[in-house]
Amino acid sequence: MFDEKCFIIAEVAQAHDASFMLAKSHINVAADAGCDAVKFQIHLPKYESTPDEKFRVPIDGYKTRSEYWERTCFEPEQWKELADYAASKGLVFMASAFSLQAIDMLEEIGVPVWKISSGETSNVPMLHKVGKTGLPVIISTGMSPMKEIEDAVNILKSYDIDVAITQCTTQYPTPPSQVGLNVMNEYKERFGTYVGLSDHSGTIYPAIAAAWEGASVIEVHICMSYQMPGPDMPASLDPEDLKRMVEGVRFAEEMRANPLDKDEKAKEFVDFRKLFFQSIYVKKDIKAGETFSEENLEIRKPCNGIPASQWDDVVGLKAANDIESQTFLKEEHIRKDVS
Template identity: 35%
Template sequence: MFEKTPFIIAELSGNHEQDFELAKAMIQAAAYAGVDAIKLQTYTPDTMTLDIRQGEFMVSESDSLWRGSNLYDLYAKASTPWEWHKPLFELAESLGLVAFSSPFDLSAVAFLETLNVPMYKIASFEMTDIPLIQAVARTGKPIIMSTGMATLDEIEEAVAAIRAIGDNPLTLLKCTSTYPARIEDSNLVTMADLATHTGCSVGLSDHTQGLGAAVAATALGATVIEKHFVLDRSAGGVDAAFSMEPAEMKALVDACRAAKAALGSVTYGGSDAEQAAKKYRRSIYVAVDLPAGTVLTEDHLKIIRPSFGLAPKHWPDVVGKTLSVAVQKGQPLAWDMMA
């Protein structure tokens, strides 16, 4: 599905602060950082919620970054204007990036299809929206889906909804849907279990602060890493608190690439690069000058580096042997020296 893995996505979310020039600068900085893709979110406040300013339409959680916000106003602030999508996608593509989005309702899917996006992302809070998932599946395009706080039954139901329509390439992302997420809540070992249950490739949508979870996920086989992106955390942005700045994103990209390279393949006996070093193993050498006919004792021999003599395992076999030739200190011991 991806030319290289992990496929690293910079999520712009609402960190552009409704500034088109800032959104463009973010894409340029993400490209410089070495990511593979840029992802937008396609919604309006009206496609997300109702304009009601009380009760459950207010963010009330005490530990939320957005405590006290009205949902409608929050989504209005965080949304990416639909007229920006085409020029932002074109900019990303001109920089060699894959550009796509998360739709949040059916109208967003229809709109993104007019832009011929190459793939889709289903956000973790939308993965129980089966009609939305079915609409995305009907495009026939690859799907990346965050699992967030979903149960295994809910995940399997969403996967089944896709599979009932087509064989879209599908990647499921382990995701902790708190903002920011605690590193100890990542539970990355779930990825392997998720792959076993669904037969899908897996990855990580990472809301932790820092790059540790992403690197660990890469080492555990993640094919996708998604991370929120911001130019300057101190300047603000709805997701700034758990987003990476350009230098941090570059460090994440480099670390994940290194982690993937380090995985390699099952190898015994040393890599090609190690073969020359084998001469520095230990072996049995003559430690003193000796005439022919000498019966070898432990005082005559020494196990040292390098490895041009007999292997140390032969020590019990050579002690007590008789030399058939004279030998000098520093000669590697060989079978043809002994009677």
């Protein structure tokens, strides 16, 4: 799954705001932009939350996050319909689970890859549960120190499955100074896994830069409009920017996959060099035996004579014959026997 091109995930999360049709609309946006997968979040408050869970960003009308999760969660058959709809659009359906029961639901739906969110990195029972399925796992690391990440990765790798670690900063939006693309290479060197970026910057730039750095996975939040309410909107991309981001990632991938040999490429520009490069030009009449100097030579386009790059070699030599001004200097104009 992670070997060919960068696997781009459009994260809807709760941007659908409990509207089933809006959820489908986000799937359309992801497909139109050229993403590989669309991802939601499955919160089952009965198994996941308590009244003590506080909001990261307060939402009007709700006293607890549990109330919010209850309102914005779809029924199992609706999740299945969304998965089927995503498949009909050529997308992999994904969802972050926040309870073991949500994992069970997703197993019944038949997801091909798991996503462990930053808040579940230390959820050992969940790590074992997804590992036992034998499916690939993408794990985000937004709030974890290296030791915690290492423990999670060791659990997952014990099941001999593909693991992708995404650098993530749990800051909405994430400023450039906190994106941390350097961490991707640290993960690759330290854990020997696939690596990527789960970006919360709300811009297209980190994803493109991550692709150039060799990211196997890129995840970004999406929204229908920057004017929409919601806690994730400042960290999301609208349809237009999502499409630009995907185009940029694919552009960066192609550049990375095609290192350039400057010497070989220069061979293609022989005719262009004659047009754009300069050659040595006779600006005053020169008599046979006269010394070439700045007084009688200059540089002009096109390159129809001795190249300007040989200027230092020519100055100080003598003319083999009379040369009229407004002539490109040629090899036959230079005496070979005396300097």
